[in-house]
Amino acid sequence: MAASTAPTAAGANAVNLEQSFNNKNMSSELNNPTQQDVHFMNEAIRLADESVERGGGPFGAVIVKDGAIIAGSSNSVTLDNDPTAHAEVNAIRQACRNLNTFCLKGCVIYTSCEPCPMCLGAIYWAGIDRIYFANTREDAAAVNFADGFIYNELERPLNQRSLPIIPLLRDEALHTFRYWAEKTDKTAY
Amino acid sequence: MAASTAPTAAGANAVNLEQSFNNKNMSSELNNPTQQDVHFMNEAIRLADESVERGGGPFGAVIVKDGAIIAGSSNSVTLDNDPTAHAEVNAIRQACRNLNTFCLKGCVIYTSCEPCPMCLGAIYWAGIDRIYFANTREDAAAVNFADGFIYNELERPLNQRSLPIIPLLRDEALHTFRYWAEKTDKTAY
Numbered sequence: 001m002a003a004s005t006a007p008t009a010a011g012a013n014a015v016n017l018e019q020s021f022n023n024k025n026m027s028s029e030l031n032n033p034t035q036q037d038v039h040f041m042n043e044a045i046r047l048a049d050e051s052v053e054r055g056g057g058p059f060g061a062v063i064v065k066d067g068a069i070i071a072g073s074s075n076s077v078t079l080d081n082d083p084t085a086h087a088e089v090n091a092i093r094q095a096c097r098n099l100n101t102f103c104l105k106g107c108v109i110y111t112s113c114e115p116c117p118m119c120l121g122a123i124y125w126a127g128i129d130r131i132y133f134a135n136t137r138e139d140a141a142a143v144n145f146a147d148g149f150i151y152n153e154l155e156r157p158l159n160q161r162s163l164p165i166i167p168l169l170r171d172e173a174l175h176t177f178r179y180w181a182e183k184t185d186k187t188a189y
Numbered sequence: 190m191a192a193s194t195a196p197t198a199a200g201a202n203a204v205n206l207e208q209s210f211n212n213k214n215m216s217s218e219l220n221n222p223t224q225q226d227v228h229f230m231n232e233a234i235r236l237a238d239e240s241v242e243r244g245g246g247p248f249g250a251v252i253v254k255d256g257a258i259i260a261g262s263s264n265s266v267t268l269d270n271d272p273t274a275h276a277e278v279n280a281i282r283q284a285c286r287n288l289n290t291f292c293l294k295g296c297v298i299y300t301s302c303e304p305c306p307m308c309l310g311a312i313y314w315a316g317i318d319r320i321y322f323a324n325t326r327e328d329a330a331a332v333n334f335a336d337g338f339i340y341n342e343l344e345r346p347l348n349q350r351s352l353p354i355i356p357l358l359r360d361e362a363l364h365t366f367r368y369w370a371e372k373t374d375k376t377a378y
Contacts, residue, residue, distance in 0.1 A: 034356045041357050052368050083291045084281060084282060102271060102272045116310055118308075118309075122306075128352070130354075151245050166322075173301050175326075176234060
């Protein structure tokens with residue numbers, strides 16, 4: 001999944017993305033966090049506290065590679081006028097800038113709260129290896145963040161959601177994907 | 190949900206976010222797209238085509254307010270080394286920069302493909318009113334993007350996912366949310 005300009009079938013890469021996650025959760029040693037894990041999570045919590053102090057949202061996250069923090073951020077939605085600026089998304093963007101890649105394979109994220117669907121999606125797309133979280137989505141709901149509501153919405157069929165989502169011009173759009181599939185000099189991910 | 194420094198209970202705002210979506214899907218007129226809807230979707234598809242040409246991903250999106258396009262973007266994951274730079278996320282960031290707000294209430298998004306969980310989450314957080322999409326998540330899977338895989342993962346219980354997600358230090362993190370709940374001069378969302 002590393003950035004590459006070599007001709008690659010998009011398919012091969014996507015399969016790799018899925019395969020890269022397979023069965024990682026089977027390992028029981030994952031459920032025994034180390035002192036280092038505790039240290040990194042405390043840093044995520046510290047960033048969350050600092051954020052509240054500075055007027056940001058109560059969420060922090062750090063990304064670790066080879067035992068070192070390569071990015072740390074907090075929720076800056078209201079400070080930056082960016083609804084996508086959750087702690088995890090900010091940290092992923094920072095880590096990718098620092099490493100000059102769109103793939104964070106080999107990295108672990110420590111976040112002070114269970115990622116919302118947006119952030120969880122971002123973590124999957126980034127290819128991160130493992131997630132540690134402290135507060136739960138229920139804790140977030142208790143202080144009135146909409147994470148739980150959005151999780152519930154995503155599980156519903158499209159026509160039963162509160163936010164209307166309407167199909168339009170599929171036949172006209174399919175050629176873009178054919179164009180993509182046939183392109184030989186693309187960077188897939 | 191407009192940006193404000195007035196003291197607000199986080200709760201009030203979150204309830205508003207949920208309520209703002211309620212029952213919008215009941216309206217049958219939503220299923221009769223206008224010529225304007227077709228025009229905006231064609232623009233999203235054009236951006237997707239242009240993106241493939243320039244070496245980006247095969248996805249485009251435009252955001253419309255009061256009948257005018259206020260932002261348009263395409264997928265720049267590999268071009269910008271940013272796994273969060275999907276067309277919808279890019280367009281939301283651009284629209285928020287242009288309007289100087291973190292809330293896109295009153296806006297409609299036209300995207301050339303059904304939003305992935307990350308983008309759908311971002312659309313909910315942005316408070317966008319309505320989504321039109323062309324290609325489906327199945328069409329995306331057919332050209333080997335992992336949207337469907339990630340949707341399936343999100344529906345699984347935490348301990349049955351391919352990507353390990355592990356609780357850690359919840360008790361130590363809860364104070365951040367108490368701090369947030371008690372803060373009177375916060376900007377909630």
